[in-house]
Amino acid sequence: MLRRSLLLLILAASQSLAVAQTSLRVLTHDSFELPAPLLAQFEREAGVKLQLIKGGDAGEMLNRLILTRARPIADLVFGIDNALLPRARQAGVIEAYGGPAAQRASAAALGDGVVPVDHGYVALNIDKAWFAQKGLALPRSLDDLAQPAYKDLLVVPHPATSSPGQAFLQATIAGLGEEGAFDWWARLRRNGLKVVKGWSEAYYTEFTRNGGARPIVVSYATSPAAEVFFSKTPLAESPTASLFLPGGVFRQVEGVALVKGGNPAARDAAGRFIEFLRSAPVQQALQTSMWMYPAEPGAARAEVLKQHAPEPTRFDNPPADRASEQLRAWQDRWVRTVLR
Numbered sequence: 001m002l003r004r005s006l007l008l009l010i011l012a013a014s015q016s017l018a019v020a021q022t023s024l025r026v027l028t029h030d031s032f033e034l035p036a037p038l039l040a041q042f043e044r045e046a047g048v049k050l051q052l053i054k055g056g057d058a059g060e061m062l063n064r065l066i067l068t069r070a071r072p073i074a075d076l077v078f079g080i081d082n083a084l085l086p087r088a089r090q091a092g093v094i095e096a097y098g099g100p101a102a103q104r105a106s107a108a109a110l111g112d113g114v115v116p117v118d119h120g121y122v123a124l125n126i127d128k129a130w131f132a133q134k135g136l137a138l139p140r141s142l143d144d145l146a147q148p149a150y151k152d153l154l155v156v157p158h159p160a161t162s163s164p165g166q167a168f169l170q171a172t173i174a175g176l177g178e179e180g181a182f183d184w185w186a187r188l189r190r191n192g193l194k195v196v197k198g199w200s201e202a203y204y205t206e207f208t209r210n211g212g213a214r215p216i217v218v219s220y221a222t223s224p225a226a227e228v229f230f231s232k233t234p235l236a237e238s239p240t241a242s243l244f245l246p247g248g249v250f251r252q253v254e255g256v257a258l259v260k261g262g263n264p265a266a267r268d269a270a271g272r273f274i275e276f277l278r279s280a281p282v283q284q285a286l287q288t289s290m291w292m293y294p295a296e297p298g299a300a301r302a303e304v305l306k307q308h309a310p311e312p313t314r315f316d317n318p319p320a321d322r323a324s325e326q327l328r329a330w331q332d333r334w335v336r337t338v339l340r
Contacts, residue, residue: 027074057198058163075262083167086324094257118292121221122167130215152192155206155214167250175247175316225309244312
């Protein structure tokens with residue numbers, strides 16, 4: 001009896017150790033979402049248990065990763081984009097991945113072994129009904145937004161805590177030039193600009209479409225399609241629209257990367273998850289779960305994106321090396337210009 005009990009204890013301990021060794025910790029932003037059956041299928045096929053850690057907006061997620069780099073809380077990070085990647089590299093919190101997905105051509109390359117998963121466009125969104133009711137013409141340039149007619153109409157997420165906020169700031173610098181951009185931001189402050197912590201607050205609290213008081217919001221080119229997709233009643237057209245203004249569109253590429261100092265026993269599972277994110281089922285599903293365009297070449301587009309979320313023909317991204325060098329300085333100058 002004693003021998004049998006001892007064997008059972010050893011077996012239980014072995015099973016617990018196996019579970020611990022096959023746990024994969026994935027840090028993501030709050031907008032990460034894939035169908036539960038897809039995630040469950042990955043767990044079965046890879047023999048791992050996924051632990052998805054939501055870290056807030058992408059900017060907050062990266063801050064959390066940096067603050068815990070001495071004792072990493074994750075083995076993988078998803079959602080660091082090209083606006084935040086320079087900061088992640090400078091902080092030394094990610095490692096390159098060299099598997100098949102990193103070698104495969106992509107329409108949205110990030111480089112250095114960071115594997116692109118999707119791409120999209122940060123742009124201004126407007127509430128069509130609000131502008132129609134007020135009889136106000138849509139702005140045709142960023143300069144229009146600094147004019148009295150558009151006072152108190154725009155809400156933006158903070159560049160230090162929001163990936164789309166950081167992306168939009170970079171677009172203005174690339175499109176208007178550094179001095180021109182910060183002059184524009186100063187004029188916007190005087191014209192009633194509102195700044196909030198992140199995209200969710202901007203879109204779901206401050207945007208007039210969702211009961212707020214601001215009919216112009218920094219969001220995504222796919223947001224109008226999402227409005228149609230989630231509407232309780234069928235819609236022939238979206239109640240919102242994207243404004244692709246010069247200096248107001250940033251091409252955002254989201255990627256997945258290994259976390260430096262992550263659990264070595266989870267590296268194989270981490271690589272399998274990276275490959276999983278570039279698989280055809282995930283590339284299809286993310287279009288209507290995370291509302292981004294697929295990174296995998298040749299991936300079929302969701303019909304709602306084809307109808308209501310055309311990709312802009314122009315965007316303004318600063319050169320990656322310049323963004324890497326100037327990111328902190330730009331952010332600090334933005335705070336001094338807009339908030340102090």
